[in-house]
Amino acid sequence: MLLRLRVSLPDRPGGLGRVAKALGTLGADILQVTVLEREAGRAVDDFTVSWPGQVTPAEAGERLSVVPGVRVEGVWTTKEVPGSALDYDLLSHVVAEPGRGLATLVDALPGLCGAEWSLAVADGMVRHASLAAPESFELPAPPPRAVAVDARELRLMLLPVLDHGVHLVVARAAAGPVFHRAEIERAVRIVDVVAKLAARTVS
Structure with missing residues (x-):
């Protein structure tokens, strides 16, 4: 295990x-x-x-x-295999298909952050969800910057992607700790890079 x-x-x-x-x-x-x-x-x-x-x-x-x-x-x-390069794998996939950048990011965030699931919320609707994520999610007051939230049964990390009008939610089981600021800073950098790559999509 x-x-x-x-x-x-x-x-x-x-x-x-x-x-x-x-x-x-x-x-x-x-x-x-x-x-x-x-x-x-x-x-x-x-x-x-x-x-x-x-x-x-x-x-x-x-x-x-x-x-x-x-x-x-x-x-x-955790499902994260030490020594694997999940962040590089993510960026490779996004570069190959920037139009799916945010969806690919949502799928990858649980592995990158030692979490159970993640999803993207916009206008009160779940736009994309990783495996094990709920079909609906009521976002707390959308934060202007990335924050950790200690919910009753989950540890949450909320990541705004303002240029795309969505908020990303990353959830860890309550047995784990609240997301550390070092984890938040790493996630913010990854989200920023993916958001910029996704914005380059040619319509």
Whole structure:
């Protein structure tokens, strides 16, 4: 089972090693580590691990939380294969078919953002949806800029694409953490590039 674990730990020599050792002791194989934040004496890191057996995200979090100084912010299943170049694959598809740029982006966002689904909303209607997305969605007050929203059962990232008159919604299960600002900034850059490529479509 592929899991992503977001942990906050003391930002000092050996801290990352202790987490890695604990994961190894629990039988998890670390496939990727992403540093999201380093400030105020702490670091926030995402670990993508292969965990043997049928451990649940909650169980994995409980096992890791016993490491001194470590705070588990979320554990959730992921389909993102470490080492894959999903962002480059996305851009290649958009360059080949810019007219489908936004639809291709919506399909790719769950994999790029460690999320369950995404969709594009315009004028109160879902214009395109990825697999597992709902057929309808009531957008909160459309934000003028990208934001993270902690909904009751979902963690949402709202991404306006103003030049195209749509808002993108990316949803992560509540077992995962709220979207980090580093994740939002990355998504904003990807959306901006795709939107510009899609705008070049010759009618």
